[in-house]
Amino acid sequence: xxxxxxxxxxxxxxxxxxxxxxxxxxxxxxxxxxxxxxxxxxxxxxxxxxxxxxxxxxxxxxxxxxxxxxxxxxxxxxxxxxxxxxxxxxxxxxxxxxxxxxxxxxxxxxxxxxxxxxxxxxxxxxxxxxxxxxxxxxxxxxxxxxxxxxxxxxxxxxxxxxxxxxxxxxxxxxxxxxxxxxxxxxxxxxxxxxxxxxxxxxxxxxxxxxxxxxxxxxxxxxxxxxxxxxxxxxxxxxxxxxxxxxxxxxxxxxxxxxxxxxxxxxxxxxxxxxxxxxxxxxxxxxxxxxxxxxxxxxxxxxxxxxxxxxxxxxxxxxxxxxxxxxxxxxxxxxxxxxxxxxxxxxxxxxxxxxxxxxxxxxxxxxxxxxxxxxxxxxxxxxxxxxxxxxxxxxxxxxxxxxxxx
Amino acid sequence: xxxxxxxxxxxxxxxxxxxxxxxxxxxxxxxxxxxxxxxxxxxxxxxxxxxxxxxxxxxxxxxxxxxxxxxxxxxxxxxxxxxxxxxxxxxxxxxxxxxxxxxxxxxxxxxxxxxxxxxxxxxxxxxxxxxxxxxxxxxxxxxxxxxxxxxxxxxxxxxxxxxxxxxxxxxxxxxxxxxxxxxxxxxxxxxxxxxxxxxxxxxxxxxxxxxxxxxxxxxxxxxxxxxxxxxxxxxxxxxxxxxxxxxxxxxxxxxxxxxxxxxxxxxxxxxxxxxxxxxxxxxxxxxxxxxxxxxxxxxxxxxxxxxxxxxxxxxxxxxxxxxxxxxxxxxxxxxxxxxxxxxxxxxxxxxxxxxxxxxxxxxxxxxxxxxxxxxxxxxxxxxxxxxxxxxxx
Numbered sequence: 001x002x003x004x005x006x007x008x009x010x011x012x013x014x015x016x017x018x019x020x021x022x023x024x025x026x027x028x029x030x031x032x033x034x035x036x037x038x039x040x041x042x043x044x045x046x047x048x049x050x051x052x053x054x055x056x057x058x059x060x061x062x063x064x065x066x067x068x069x070x071x072x073x074x075x076x077x078x079x080x081x082x083x084x085x086x087x088x089x090x091x092x093x094x095x096x097x098x099x100x101x102x103x104x105x106x107x108x109x110x111x112x113x114x115x116x117x118x119x120x121x122x123x124x125x126x127x128x129x130x131x132x133x134x135x136x137x138x139x140x141x142x143x144x145x146x147x148x149x150x151x152x153x154x155x156x157x158x159x160x161x162x163x164x165x166x167x168x169x170x171x172x173x174x175x176x177x178x179x180x181x182x183x184x185x186x187x188x189x190x191x192x193x194x195x196x197x198x199x200x201x202x203x204x205x206x207x208x209x210x211x212x213x214x215x216x217x218x219x220x221x222x223x224x225x226x227x228x229x230x231x232x233x234x235x236x237x238x239x240x241x242x243x244x245x246x247x248x249x250x251x252x253x254x255x256x257x258x259x260x261x262x263x264x265x266x267x268x269x270x271x272x273x274x275x276x277x278x279x280x281x282x283x284x285x286x287x288x289x290x291x292x293x294x295x296x297x298x299x300x301x302x303x304x305x306x307x308x309x310x311x312x313x314x315x316x317x318x319x320x321x322x323x324x325x326x327x328x329x330x331x332x333x334x335x336x337x338x339x340x341x342x343x344x345x346x347x348x349x350x351x352x353x354x355x356x357x358x359x360x361x362x363x364x365x366x367x368x369x370x371x372x373x374x375x376x377x378x379x380x381x382x383x384x385x386x387x388x389x390x391x392x393x394x395x396x397x398x399x400x401x402x403x404x405x
Numbered sequence: 406x407x408x409x410x411x412x413x414x415x416x417x418x419x420x421x422x423x424x425x426x427x428x429x430x431x432x433x434x435x436x437x438x439x440x441x442x443x444x445x446x447x448x449x450x451x452x453x454x455x456x457x458x459x460x461x462x463x464x465x466x467x468x469x470x471x472x473x474x475x476x477x478x479x480x481x482x483x484x485x486x487x488x489x490x491x492x493x494x495x496x497x498x499x500x501x502x503x504x505x506x507x508x509x510x511x512x513x514x515x516x517x518x519x520x521x522x523x524x525x526x527x528x529x530x531x532x533x534x535x536x537x538x539x540x541x542x543x544x545x546x547x548x549x550x551x552x553x554x555x556x557x558x559x560x561x562x563x564x565x566x567x568x569x570x571x572x573x574x575x576x577x578x579x580x581x582x583x584x585x586x587x588x589x590x591x592x593x594x595x596x597x598x599x600x601x602x603x604x605x606x607x608x609x610x611x612x613x614x615x616x617x618x619x620x621x622x623x624x625x626x627x628x629x630x631x632x633x634x635x636x637x638x639x640x641x642x643x644x645x646x647x648x649x650x651x652x653x654x655x656x657x658x659x660x661x662x663x664x665x666x667x668x669x670x671x672x673x674x675x676x677x678x679x680x681x682x683x684x685x686x687x688x689x690x691x692x693x694x695x696x697x698x699x700x701x702x703x704x705x706x707x708x709x710x711x712x713x714x715x716x717x718x719x720x721x722x723x724x725x726x727x728x729x730x731x732x733x734x735x736x737x738x739x740x741x742x743x744x745x746x747x748x749x750x751x752x753x754x755x756x757x758x759x760x761x762x763x764x765x766x767x768x769x770x771x772x773x774x775x776x777x778x779x780x781x782x783x784x785x786x787x788x789x790x791x792x793x794x795x796x797x798x
Binding site: 022023026027031038039041042043044045047048049051052067093094095096099111112114115116117118119120121122123124125126127128129130131132133136139140143146147150151154155161162164165168170171172173174175176177178179180182184186187188190207295296297298300301302304305307308309312313315316317318319320321322323324326327341344345348349350351355356 | 432435436440444447448450451452453457458459460461476499500502503504505508517521524525526527528529530531532533534535536537538539540541542545548549552560572573575576577578579580581582583584585586587588589590593595598603606607610611614615618622625706707708710711714715717718719721722723725726727728729731732733734737750751754755758759761765
């Protein structure tokens with residue numbers, strides 16, 4: 001049972017190191033605890049409501065005023081000003097007092113009276129796509145309702161139902177599934193949660209590995225490293241990081257969504273069965289990468305900037321079907337790609353384990369491949385290499401003794 | 406010691422020393438040249454034409470008549486959607502959606518044709534997977550257009566047959582029509598919408614970190630005293646000598662993304678090049694200044710880097726370029742102005758997108774200048790740190 005004892009010792013020491021190193025604490029604890037809260041708080045309103053909008057109503061008739069009143073009453077648009085002309089209205093947009101503009105030309109009323117089509121022009125500041133969506137959806141919704149009444153008047157002798165059927169023999173209904181209000185938080189937060197796990201693990205483990213390398217260079221060895229086989233080091237360390245991330249994951253994937261009322265429709269057994277290989281893949285991925293950490297901090301500067309491209313490459317915002325082949329293949333190198341898609345499917349879309357089979361297979365392959373590379377790496381740094389370091393250290397010590405004597 | 410006292414000193418000497426450092430450590434080459442270029446290349450190649458094409462969509466046609474098949478053929482003609490598969494029932498289609506094989510599906514219930522022919526207005530439903538927001542909203546648009554066209558076509562024919570004039574027909578079918586103008590982005594190009602901020606933001610993040618690393622790693626390596634001595638023990642000279650050669654590289658990177666955005670992609674640049682060039686230059690210098698400020702405030706490499714990371718990554722959402730700032734909770738709304746990227750974004754909207762006269766954006770240019778003054782707060786703390794701090798870890 002020597003090996004078990006060894007593993008446990010490494011586990012204990014490594015746990016101790018992670019919990020008492022303030023640099024590592026930041027990545028293992030502070031970021032995973034804080035970031036999800038910040039993001040959930042930031043996107044808490046899900047979508048933009050009451051987009052400030054200005055109006056140029058040149059028609060100024062009963063119908064146009066009715067239209068505007070109804071638009072103002074929608075949740076997404078708030079009319080903040082009436083302007084005499086376009087110049088004045090645009091100026092308000094330029095001074096950021098408003099983001100959209102509704103323009104009702106003089107012809108509006110004439111057209112309606114003569115039975116022609118009346119046009120309302122909408123302008124949106126394209127600083128955000130959501131302004132555009134808000135004003136277009138609200139105005140379209142109001143116009144459809146008003147059209148109904150007008151149509152009934154125009155088709156002489158028709159009932160409201162007949163008029164509606166006439167214009168739309170088939171009704172089209174739009175149903176956004178899994179995110180009923182097309183909200184930002186519901187769409188983005190799950191991906192951020194998954195990403196936070198991978199990124200903090202890479203940074204934290206990279207930092208610890210960097211520290212060890214630094215110390216080795218100065219001829220310092222952690223006592224618990226001596227006398228352990230590389231495989232024992234690998235298992236001991238993995239167990240320590242897994243223990244930490246089991247707790248972090250419970251917080252990130254269970255508590256955060258609950259606190260912020262995000263969708264959680266997956267079954268917990270599916271979630272656990274999926275997140276376990278995700279954690280393993282992240283773990284060995286981090287350990288493999290940590291091989292290039294020649295000092296404590298280098299990882300932060302190399303790896304942080306990757307977060308944003310990784311989020312995009314995962315397919316959560318830019319659809320996977322439109323990601324070029326090359327980047328698709330690159331994305332398979334990172335556990336986050338499979339992690340995000342699988343988690344979103346299970347958690348937000350209620351998929352069961354067999355629905356996420358490709359992701360699951362991807363994660364297990366990564367676990368195996370990165371597990372092997374991590375082991376090879378540990379073999380290099382804790383195997384023969386370590387003996388060399390110990391020998392050098394001993395020689396130095398003896399030399400010092402000799403000097404001293 | 407003798408060799409050091411006779412050594413040439415001054416800013417120029419620090420510059421030379423810094424260039425040598427940058428060339429000798431691969432981490433500099435990687436973070437200053439390779440990483441930004443990879444990032445730029447990534448976003449330029451990822452989004453291709455700026456809109457996803459042929460998003461896979463499914464169909465459940467329980468009616469399966471010549472009319473429903475005709476409707477589906479019309480749908481397939483749209484550029485952004487591609488009907489990839491027919492499913493036997495609703496459950497199968499939903500499952501395919503959960504597996505990520507399709508992003509949306511049409512559901513045509515049994516009897517649709519019959520109801521339509523007897524003028525009972527049946528409903529065809531369109532289900533999208535809104536957990537993937539961008540494809541869902543694009544498909545929504547395609548579906549809307551299709552519904553308008555398909556419905557309009559039949560009704561139009563009937564009205565013409567009844568002898569209505571052209572101008573009257575549309576007046577009956579759609580008495581009030583919305584005409585949308587997306588100022589400066591009529592095609593709703595997503596790449597334009599995202600890349601304009603993502604590219605500078607990535608550069609900003611890297612500048613934060615390289616600046617901090619280049620200053621604090623001197624302490625760690627024990628070379629900071631030598632660095633200060635070369636600068637006549639003047640912290641301003643020392644910083645100037647260190648940051649100038651870096652600034653040059655960053656400026657080349659900044660110019661690269663400007664060329665990519667406004668020449669290669671040809672995104673709107675209504676204000677002409679200079680207001681945006683100025684904004685980019687300011688963002689670069691401000692990022693350096695912010696890095697220096699963090700080094701002064703936090704006399705430890707790991708802490709300064711950690712805080713810079715948090716601040717830098719938070720810059721992306723809080724600048725408001727994807728989720729608008731007006732929808733933030735009030736405290737974050739206020740906080741957002743403490744992020745240089747927020748000001749860069751506002752300048753971009755005013756200048757590149759809307760082409761306003763410069764004075765509309767003066768507050769934001771001024772705000773960036775205020776950030777620039779941050780390192781002047783406590784330079785002596787940094788000097789002390791360079792002279793005395795012992796790296797313990």
